[in-house]
Amino acid sequence: MTRAGAFFLARRVAGTAALLAVMSLLIFSLLYLEPGDVARNLLGTRPVNAQTLAQIRAEYHLNEPFLAQYWTWLTQAVHGNFGISVQSGQAVAGEITSRLALTLEIVGFALLLSVALGVPAGVLAGLRHGRGTDRGVVGVGVVFASAPAFALGLLMLYLFASDLAWFPVYGTGTGVAGRLYHLALPALTLALGLGGFILKITRAAVIREVDQDYVTFARSRGLANIQVLGLILRNACLPVITSLGLTVAYLFGSTLLVEQVFSLPGLGSLLDGAVLFKDVPVVQALTLLMAAAIAVTALLVDLAYLALDPRLRHEMAAS
Numbered sequence: 001m002t003r004a005g006a007f008f009l010a011r012r013v014a015g016t017a018a019l020l021a022v023m024s025l026l027i028f029s030l031l032y033l034e035p036g037d038v039a040r041n042l043l044g045t046r047p048v049n050a051q052t053l054a055q056i057r058a059e060y061h062l063n064e065p066f067l068a069q070y071w072t073w074l075t076q077a078v079h080g081n082f083g084i085s086v087q088s089g090q091a092v093a094g095e096i097t098s099r100l101a102l103t104l105e106i107v108g109f110a111l112l113l114s115v116a117l118g119v120p121a122g123v124l125a126g127l128r129h130g131r132g133t134d135r136g137v138v139g140v141g142v143v144f145a146s147a148p149a150f151a152l153g154l155l156m157l158y159l160f161a162s163d164l165a166w167f168p169v170y171g172t173g174t175g176v177a178g179r180l181y182h183l184a185l186p187a188l189t190l191a192l193g194l195g196g197f198i199l200k201i202t203r204a205a206v207i208r209e210v211d212q213d214y215v216t217f218a219r220s221r222g223l224a225n226i227q228v229l230g231l232i233l234r235n236a237c238l239p240v241i242t243s244l245g246l247t248v249a250y251l252f253g254s255t256l257l258v259e260q261v262f263s264l265p266g267l268g269s270l271l272d273g274a275v276l277f278k279d280v281p282v283v284q285a286l287t288l289l290m291a292a293a294i295a296v297t298a299l300l301v302d303l304a305y306l307a308l309d310p311r312l313r314h315e316m317a318a319s
Contacts, residue, residue: 122202144194
């Protein structure tokens with residue numbers, strides 16, 4: 001790695017760390033936004049007496065200054081200790097771990113489907129720019145991209161699960177095949193909206209590359225259409241990869257709603273119950289984890305862009 005590349009990497013890592021630090025401070029402040037005594041709020045519906053209140057204040061260091069409390073909470077969170085759930089009385093980390101796999105499976109499945117649907121459709125629309133095929137594909141993509149995830153999920157559930165009975169109404173299934181079968185509708189619900197977004201990005205990138213001089217030069221040299229298409233796709237994939245940072249934010253936000261529609265016991269149902277019950281430790285932990293996932297994904301996308309785009313590496317080497 002060149003000196004410029006190392007500086008770019010260090011700058012991006014430092015920026016991500018600073019962003020996470022600010023986000024963690026704001027997330028910790030949620031504890032003090034709820035009215036009433038913090039210790040009583042952390043007890044939830046458990047019996048309240050002087051001894052229990054003193055124990056909670058000592059456990060959460062509530063008698064210390066605000067920044068000292070924040071630092072204690074952050075260091076414990078880094079080590080996987082997010083405190084005790086007000087609602088269940090169990091460790092927050094354990095509740096998140098038991099539900100995390102399901103949410104990640106839905107997100108991963110939806111991401112694969114969205115790429116499989118959006119990229120080919122975007123390439124087709126870009127190569128047929130201005131024609132009827134382009135307008136039709138873009139129109140369908142706009143409809144799915146504009147539809148709210150929960151409304152699309154209800155439609156899919158009614159049509160394919162209840163009416164046609166092609167898919168189960170609820171449940172997570174057992175085994176790989178059963179898991180895929182049960183998660184197909186939730187993942188497809190997310191993928192249709194995200195696929196519309198990827199379609200638009202891919203189409204714009206292909207249209208821009210088709211008009212470049214290197215395409216005209218390649219065709220004048222007698223390269224086959226499939227070879228020219230390979231050159232176009234290689235350069236058009238960079239904006240698509242860059243947009244993946246936004247797709248992760250979309251997926252995590254929409255997954256929480258879709259899980260409620262399909263009654264799936266993932267992080268969405270956990271967060272929904274925590275908000276309704278005012279379970280601040282769970283809300284803090286989930287918010288921090290989602291913020292960290294989005295920030296780290298954005299960092300990885302930047303690094304992938306640096307690795308895939310030789311023009312950027314040459315510019316950094318020359319500077």
